[in-house]
Amino acid sequence: QVQLQESGPGLVKPSQTLSLTCTVSGGSISSGGYYWSWIRQHPGKGLEWIGYIYNSGTTYYNPSLKSRLSTSIDTSKNQFSLKLSSVTAADTAVYYCARNNRSGWFDPWGQGTLVTVSS
Amino acid sequence: DIQMTQSPSSLSASVGDRVTITCRASQSISNYFSWYQHKPGKAPKLLIYAASSLQSGVPSRFSGSGSGTDFTLTISSLQPEDFGTYYCQQSFSTPFTFGPGTKVDI
Numbered sequence: 001q002v003q004l005q006e007s008g009p010g011l012v013k014p015s016q017t018l019s020l021t022c023t024v025s026g027g028s029i030s031s032g033g034y035y036w037s038w039i040r041q042h043p044g045k046g047l048e049w050i051g052y053i054y055n056s057g058t059t060y061y062n063p064s065l066k067s068r069l070s071t072s073i074d075t076s077k078n079q080f081s082l083k084l085s086s087v088t089a090a091d092t093a094v095y096y097c098a099r100n101n102r103s104g105w106f107d108p109w110g111q112g113t114l115v116t117v118s119s
Numbered sequence: 120d121i122q123m124t125q126s127p128s129s130l131s132a133s134v135g136d137r138v139t140i141t142c143r144a145s146q147s148i149s150n151y152f153s154w155y156q157h158k159p160g161k162a163p164k165l166l167i168y169a170a171s172s173l174q175s176g177v178p179s180r181f182s183g184s185g186s187g188t189d190f191t192l193t194i195s196s197l198q199p200e201d202f203g204t205y206y207c208q209q210s211f212s213t214p215f216t217f218g219p220g221t222k223v224d225i
Contacts, residue, residue: 047163047206047217062214096162104210105153107165107174 002027004097004110012091012117018084022097022110029078030055035100036073036080040093041112048093052100053080087117121145121209123218131224138194140221142207147187151211154183154192157220158203166205167192199225 008020022036029036038050051061053071061069065084073080084091094114098106122145132138144152150170157163165174167183170190180195194201202225207218 046219047208049215049217060213064214098163100210100215103169104151104215105165105168105208106155106163107168109162109164111160111162 002099002108004099004108006095006097006110006113008095008113008115010114010116012087012115013119014088014117015086018087018091018115018117019081020095020097020113020115021079021081024078024080024099028075029073029080030075033101035102037098037100037106038071038082039096039098039106039109041096042090042093050082050095089117091115092117120214121148121212121216123207123209123216125205125207125218125221127221128219129222129224132197134197134199134225136197138197138201138223140192140205140207140223142185142190142192142218144188144190144209144211148209148211150186151209152183152185152190153208153210154181154190155206155208156201156203157206163206197223197225201225 003025005023012018035052037052053059053073068085070083094112096112098109100106125142152170154167155163166177171183182193184191204220204222206220
C-alpha cells in the first residue's frame with residue numbers, strides 16, 4: 001500500500017528557510033485524483049493544514065502561510081517538497097505529509113518529523 | 120475559515136464502554152467530514168470519511184453519523200488499543216480545518 005515518509009533537518013535557525021521532502025512509496029505520485037498535502041502540529045496543539053500540490057503542479061495554500069510557503073513535486077523521484085521561509089519559533093511543529101483525494105480526507109499520512117526553530 | 124469544535128476535550132473510559140465524541144462545524148459542511156485517530160509518535164489514521172463511511176481495515180466498533188453541522192463518532196465497545204486523540208476534519212472548503220481533538224484514556 002502507499003506509504004509516505006518525511007525527511008529534512010530537525011533544527012532550523014530563525015529567519016531561515018525550513019525545507020522538507022516527502023517520499024512516496026507503494027504507488028505513483030502521478031496517480032490521478034490525489035493531492036499531496038502538508039499538515040503540521042504545534043507542540044501540545046491541534047492539527048493545521050498547510051497546503052497541497054497536485055501532480056500537475058497546481059497548488060493551494062493555507063492563507064495564513066501563503067506568503068512564506070512554496071511547494072514542489074518531482075514525479076521522477078516520487079517526492080514532493082515544502083519550503084517555508086522566514087521561520088520563527090512559532091513554526092516549531094511536527095510536520096506531516098499526507099495524501100488526500102478530491103473529497104478532502106487524508107489517507108495515508110507519514111509518521112511526521114519534528115522541526116524545531118531555534119538559534 | 121470553518122471552525123470545528125469537539126467535545127469532550129478528554130475522557131476516561133473502561134474497556135467495553137460505549138464512547139461518543141461530538142464535533143460541530145461553524146457552518147454547514149454537508150458530509151465533507153472525517154474522523155482520525157492519532158497515537159503519540161504514529162501517523163494519524165483515517166477512521167471515518169464522508170461522515171459515516173468506515174475506512175477499509177478499521178474495526179466495525181467505530182461508526183460515524185451526522186450531516187450539516189453536527190457529527191458524532193461512536194466506539195461501541197472500547198478496546199485497550201483505542202487510546203489516543205481523535206480529531207474531526209472538514210473538507211467542505213479550503214483551508215481544510217481540524218477540531219482541537221478529544222483525548223481518550225482507557
